Amino acid sequence: MTYTSEQEYLAHYQKTDYDTPLFTVDMAIFSVAKGQLQVLMIQRSNFPEKGKWALPGGFVNLKTDPDLMATAHRKLLEKTGIHSPYLEQVETIGNQHRDPRGWSITALYFALIDFDKFEIQASHTTEHSQWLPIDQALQLDLAFDHQQLLQLAYDRLGNKTRYTALPASLMPEFFTLTELQTIYEIILGHTLEKKSFRRRMQEAGAVEETGQQKIVGKRPAQLFRYALENYNFTFPRMLETPRNNAENEKS
Numbered sequence: 001m002t003y004t005s006e007q008e009y010l011a012h013y014q015k016t017d018y019d020t021p022l023f024t025v026d027m028a029i030f031s032v033a034k035g036q037l038q039v040l041m042i043q044r045s046n047f048p049e050k051g052k053w054a055l056p057g058g059f060v061n062l063k064t065d066p067d068l069m070a071t072a073h074r075k076l077l078e079k080t081g082i083h084s085p086y087l088e089q090v091e092t093i094g095n096q097h098r099d100p101r102g103w104s105i106t107a108l109y110f111a112l113i114d115f116d117k118f119e120i121q122a123s124h125t126t127e128h129s130q131w132l133p134i135d136q137a138l139q140l141d142l143a144f145d146h147q148q149l150l151q152l153a154y155d156r157l158g159n160k161t162r163y164t165a166l167p168a169s170l171m172p173e174f175f176t177l178t179e180l181q182t183i184y185e186i187i188l189g190h191t192l193e194k195k196s197f198r199r200r201m202q203e204a205g206a207v208e209e210t211g212q213q214k215i216v217g218k219r220p221a222q223l224f225r226y227a228l229e230n231y232n233f234t235f236p237r238m239l240e241t242p243r244n245n246a247e248n249e250k251s
Contacts, residue, residue: 021094022104025072026057026146028153029084031115031131032170032186038115038131039150041140042079045127048100049143055150056080056129057106072109080129081121084111086169090156098145110153112187114170161187165206165226165233174210174223177201184239192239204235 003009029040041053056079058071065071072087087109094105120129132140134154138147160166167183181197201207208227213220 019103022099022102023060024057024104024106025060025068025075026055026106026108026149027072027076027087028055028090028108028110028150028157029076029080029082030110030112030134030153030157030187031118032183033115033131035186037134037187037189039134039137039154040080040082040120041130041132041137043128043130044143052143053132053137053140053146054143055146068107072107079127081126082113082118084113084118086113087111088156090153093145093149106149108149108153110156112157112166112169158188162238163235165228165231165235168206168226169231171226174212174225176214176216176221177207177224178216178221180207180224188239196240200235200237200239204233206233206235 058075060071090108092107096103207224210223212223
């Protein structure tokens with residue numbers, strides 16, 4: 001059939017003329033607790049992959065979800081009872097192998113949230129969820145391709161930590177620079193050079209002195225607060241890895 005206008009074409013268009021893949025969102029929700037980077041996992045209560053650990057997520061609702069971000073927030077609340085103020089899309093992955101139900105696409109998101117402010121709120125609609133250390137979670141036989149998804153999200157978090165102020169979102173109103181550096185080191189999984197880290201934070205204006213102190217051990221430590229409007233601030237240079245530090249010392 002030949003159409004003479006866009007309106008006529010759309011009036012006769014049938015979505016069922018084309019195959020539609022399964023479309024989901026999955027989320028890697030990270031936090032820092034007990035001196036470790038933790039990720040929120042759920043244990044699947046339905047087939048397929050029933051009983052396996054997985055990232056929270058689920059299907060897009062074409063009738064109620066205006067966009068993918070709305071789906072992500074809705075499924076996170078349904079699966080875990082958590083409202084996260086911040087979700088960032090990592091990658092979109094689609095193929096015929098990742099889900100036994102057929103050709104599927106998922107939009108992967110990640111977030112870094114305050115462990116104390118966003119506790120799991122269990123209800124009759126939520127699945128069993130649990131915070132797991134990232135190293136432990138990556139060793140599990142996760143559902144579908146969620147080990148790959150978790151690794152992608154973990155890598156993104158590490159990259160964001162190297163060049164943004166995102167980890168500062170986990171700090172209380174007042175903190176020492178040592179406490180802030182510790183959060184960065186927990187997320188990255190390695191130590192940072194103290195003087196370089198402090199210079200980076202202060203020269204960028206990311207933190208400011210409060211004029212207050214607290215006793216750490218037997219010595220007073222200066223208290224700082226975060227000084228920028230949001231945590232999306234990008235530093236001019238990425239944090240150096242231990243290897244880069246070693247190379248710089250030799251040069």
